[in-house]
Amino acid sequence: MAQSMLLYWSSGSPPCWRVMIALEEKQLQGYKHKHLSFDKNEHKCEEVKALNPRVQVPTFKHGDIVVNESFAACLYLESAFKSQGTRLIPDDPAEQALVYQRMFETNNLQQKMYDVAFYEWYVPEGERHESALKRNKESLIAELKLWDGYLEEMGKGSYLAGKNFTMADVVCFPVIVFFPRLHCPPERCPRLMEYYKMLKDRPSIKASWPPHWLEKPEGQDMLKNL
Numbered sequence: 001m002a003q004s005m006l007l008y009w010s011s012g013s014p015p016c017w018r019v020m021i022a023l024e025e026k027q028l029q030g031y032k033h034k035h036l037s038f039d040k041n042e043h044k045c046e047e048v049k050a051l052n053p054r055v056q057v058p059t060f061k062h063g064d065i066v067v068n069e070s071f072a073a074c075l076y077l078e079s080a081f082k083s084q085g086t087r088l089i090p091d092d093p094a095e096q097a098l099v100y101q102r103m104f105e106t107n108n109l110q111q112k113m114y115d116v117a118f119y120e121w122y123v124p125e126g127e128r129h130e131s132a133l134k135r136n137k138e139s140l141i142a143e144l145k146l147w148d149g150y151l152e153e154m155g156k157g158s159y160l161a162g163k164n165f166t167m168a169d170v171v172c173f174p175v176i177v178f179f180p181r182l183h184c185p186p187e188r189c190p191r192l193m194e195y196y197k198m199l200k201d202r203p204s205i206k207a208s209w210p211p212h213w214l215e216k217p218e219g220q221d222m223l224k225n226l
């Protein structure tokens, strides 16, 4: 089954990583994949263009089904392989609601982290303002407080949506990992840091860890002054 899947991906991309974690959790090892380098602009290749009008990674194909949005690909895998590997979406509607809530809230955390960590990369030199960066930092700090509060409320050893590992963890872990990697002061989000330590050696996460991070475990310190 995994043999009829093809994933185009790049190392260190949270959207790609979440699809890879989902594939591992659903025991779909052996899927075909192409690792494309951002530095060499390989993700703009004709093969990706043919499948994905946004010409981005992840680009994912299963047989004739093409599903490129990372959240959509993760949900598709759960639905197509519901009884295989880890159950990532619970049946109970109330539990399901919390998983969906945390999953889609991840977009806030991801964007706010990008707005600080990659400010200089996104905003051309002449358009940068200290005041804007300060605002972005305040917004990220407030967002981190929310997530830390969620974990605090759940209790020690909990996952993002309760006692079990779910799709919320699949989609959010690849964002959370950036906080320790980019030297965010641990006191900004102590519960998230504990959560990171609890999950970093999970087999699905270890197996899909960005290869260029293995070569260079220390990231830059873009979040040092948060």
Ligand SMILES: N[C@@H](CCC(=O)N[C@@H](CS)C(=O)NCC(=O)O)C(=O)O
Binding pocket: 013, 014, 015, 016, 043, 055, 056, 057, 058, 068, 069, 070, 071
């Ligand atoms: N909505 C997409 C976003 C994908 C995305 O932003 N991919 C980035 C890598 S993290 C990309 O391909 N960037 C290159 C580009 O846009 O040219 C998803 O979550 O799947």
